[in-house]
Amino acid sequence: MPDGVASVTLEYPKKISRGRYFKPAVFPSAFIKTVQVHDNVLSVAIPRGAPDAFPHRMVWRDAAGAVVHAFTDPAF
Known part of the structure; x- marks a missing residue:
């Protein structure tokens, strides 16, 4: 993680594909968690x-809350 990143928001969908031939995993709800970064490290359960x-x-x-970078997993 580069210097200057103060927080990270992780987003998990309600439904996760298991591949073409498998049933997807469906959770009760989507999950979004924002955590603080300390010394370029984050930890989250x-x-x-x-x-x-x-x-x-x-x-x-x-x-300041400005987006430094956003990543999206193309598999979803």
Whole structure:
């Protein structure tokens, strides 16, 4: 994570594809969590199992709240 990133927002969809031949995972709701970054490190607990712990979208913000960079997983 580059210097200047103060917070990160992680976005998880309600429905996650398991691939063409598998039934998708459907959760009770979508999950969005914003966490603070300390010394270029963040830590967050996600209420999903390890295979589903990768966010669909991640937004890096500076201390003023401006977007530094946004990533979207093209698999969704």
